[in-house]
Amino acid sequence: MxxxxxxxxxxxxxxxxxxxxxxxxxxxxxxxxxxxxxxxxxxxxxxxxxxxxxxxxxxxxxxxxxxxxIRLAEPSAKPSQAAAARGPALPILYEDEALLVIDKPAGVAVHGGSGVSFGVIEQLRALRPQAKFLELVHRLDRETSGILLVAKKRAALVAMHEMLRNDRGMDKRYLALVKGVFPDARRHVRFKLQKYVTADGERRVNVTPDGQDSHTVFNRKAAFADATLLECELKTGRTHQIRVHCAQSGFPILGDDKYGDFALNKALPRQGLKRMFLHAWRLTLNHPISGEPLKLEAPLPLELQTYMNSLESL
Structure with a gap:
């Protein structure tokens, strides 16, 4: 009632x-x-x-x-706790009094909204009702797995937002498996990106002269007969930046349902890949409170590693 x-x-x-x-x-x-x-x-x-x-x-x-x-449902801790228990496990990579680092699974939203009632931050708050402060430092796309930062103190959140706003202080690396053989060992990619919303209410990004500057460095990690594993080094942090940079460069990420090769994507599940191959792999920063260097790494998920192991190496 x-x-x-x-x-x-x-x-x-x-x-x-x-x-x-x-x-x-x-x-x-x-x-x-x-x-x-x-x-x-x-x-x-x-x-x-x-x-x-x-x-x-x-x-x-x-x-x-x-x-x-306003009218709200009768308050009860049990439904939210039950929903949190039913949610996927959130492996903890690092935790102290100021910072919590999660290895986010693919397919899980970081917060509720846009048709999703329960995301990572809601799950954490339900599991930790005693926590006075839990806030997302940044976001990951729902389809992307890997390192996600959560602040446990306001001072930590402010400090890390300052690092992100100035595009310095954090070294963020992703792993992406892209279509085709990437020819360069290292390549700087820069485009001007602009966000827009589709008729269905979904966020998209396109390349336009009036967009915001964006910069990614691609480092070739491994080459296969029809695909390349890239380490994506973010110099800026725009929405869908890696996905758009890969697609615009002619090497779309395998399984990307927004910017990828849609015909190829349909065949991938039969070959063993049932998600987008994009993973927030490594993050280096100075601790927002102590200033000590902090190096974080989330191993490649088993389903991605298994698929890559099945490919023919060059």
Whole structure:
């Protein structure tokens, strides 16, 4: 049974400052769908310091946020905990008081929304109800596996966002198996990329003169008869950057359902590849609090390693 709420007011604390307004509301309005949160913000029913605000507004310590009367499901910890238990295992690569590093499985969204009710961050919060602060540092596409950073302290989140914003301080490497024989041992690829949304509401990226600068370095790791394993060294972090750079260079990632070779993709499951071959493999950074060098690595998933082992080496 749903229960109606009353008008309430929240004050943003120091550990909550810097969050997007929609993420802040989702954390406080347990069970509220993202579509409802977007609607009450855009209609002006949510007020920040007595004024209207956009969902992208970043909260500031001391902000007073008005929450309108809405209907939410009866609160219960059991459903979320059960959903977390049913979700895929989230192997932990590293953890301390400030940082949690997950080896995200392919096929799992990093957060709820766009038809997905339960992502990695929701699962972590359900499994760790005592945690005061858990926020995604960055995102991985749902189809991509590998290293995912989660901040356990506001100071750590701010420091790592600064590294990402300046495109320095983090060395991110992915492994991608692409169609064809890549001719160069090392190649710098640069395109201007622009995001857009399809009629079906899906995010896409194209190359356009008005887009944002993007830069990937491809290092050839292994060559096969009809495919190449590339180490993709990110110099910028645009949406779908590696996928678009590979496709635009004439070497689409195997299994990529947005930018890949669709005819080839249909044959891949019969050959043993049932997902996109893109994996966030290695990440090097200075610890956001201590400054100590931190080297993280997520091994290639078994299904990808098995498929690659089946290929004929050159």
């Amino acid at each position: 749903d229960t109606p709420s009353k008008v309430s007011y929240l004050v943003v604390g120091s550990e909550e400052a810097g969050q997007r307004l929609d993420n802040y509301l989702m954390k406080h309005l347990k069970g509220a769908p993202k579509s409802l949160i977007y609607r009450i913000v855009r209609s002006g029913e949510v007020r920040v310091n007595k004024g209207r605000a956009d969902v992208t507004y970043r909260t500031v310590e001391g902000d007073q946020i008005r929450i309108p009367p």
